[in-house]
Amino acid sequence: MADTLYDVKDGIAIITLNRPEKLNSVTMAQLEELAQKANEFEQDDAVRAIIITGTGKGFSTGADLGGAGGRPDMTTGLGMKLSAHAYGRICFALANCEKPIIAAVNGVAAGAGFNLALSCDIIIAAKSARFIQIFVRRGLIPDLGGTYFLPRLVGLAKAKELMFTGDPISAEEALKLGLINRIVDDADLMTEATAFAKRLANGATRSIGMIKHMLNRSLNTDLATQLEFESAYQGLAATTDDFKEGVYSFLEKRDPHFTGK
Numbered sequence: 001m002a003d004t005l006y007d008v009k010d011g012i013a014i015i016t017l018n019r020p021e022k023l024n025s026v027t028m029a030q031l032e033e034l035a036q037k038a039n040e041f042e043q044d045d046a047v048r049a050i051i052i053t054g055t056g057k058g059f060s061t062g063a064d065l066g067g068a069g070g071r072p073d074m075t076t077g078l079g080m081k082l083s084a085h086a087y088g089r090i091c092f093a094l095a096n097c098e099k100p101i102i103a104a105v106n107g108v109a110a111g112a113g114f115n116l117a118l119s120c121d122i123i124i125a126a127k128s129a130r131f132i133q134i135f136v137r138r139g140l141i142p143d144l145g146g147t148y149f150l151p152r153l154v155g156l157a158k159a160k161e162l163m164f165t166g167d168p169i170s171a172e173e174a175l176k177l178g179l180i181n182r183i184v185d186d187a188d189l190m191t192e193a194t195a196f197a198k199r200l201a202n203g204a205t206r207s208i209g210m211i212k213h214m215l216n217r218s219l220n221t222d223l224a225t226q227l228e229f230e231s232a233y234q235g236l237a238a239t240t241d242d243f244k245e246g247v248y249s250f251l252e253k254r255d256p257h258f259t260g261k
Helices: 028-043 077-096 112-118 134-138 146-154 156-165 171-177 186-201 205-218 223-237 241-251
Strands: 004-009 012-017 049-054 058-060 101-105 108-110 122-126 130-132 182-184
Touching (some): 004 028, 058 112, 077 205, 101 186, 108 112, 112 146, 146 156
Parallel strands (some): 049 101
């Protein structure tokens, strides 16, 4: 059985980490493949939303430090630096993918697994989910974009606390902190995540992609620059078929039927 499963149906691509015996700890090969698949799905008109989840009791416990055949990169500082670059590629691919991405967190999300979820746009967590910035327990620093996303979501002080201590937090606390979007019963996780993904997949895909880019840029730009970006992207949005459909459906007093083009 493959370590990662892929399925596309009704406009939704489901990526499933499939190493349940390892609580879906990820190998370097998996991360490289994930980055490639994210880029492929971005270019695929049949895909209009993406879900990332895991099999078994864990979303992902992060890097497989044993790894298939060992982890020779762990023996040198340069090796770990290059590995962190590889982790960064999946973070960058997800954050910049023009398709909306939902993390359906079905259990523990630790280390790079936690930060993989943070790289997604929406996080829906099962009640049993736990989130752990476990790096400090291994004498490492957070990677896969954790030091970028976490302080922006919970503030600098709380990010320091979570990363300095490596203490786990429950799904309920994560919701209170603004780390995740919603909590659902474990048995309903994929049903709820798929329903949300379907709603996004039926939306104005190009518009959602542009909104995603605009919001990501807003974290690092001043108001004047952001207003210029808004003007440029609004011009692009007005050239899409979905814009025309949005206007016509309004004038004709009916629900829009977006095609994602």
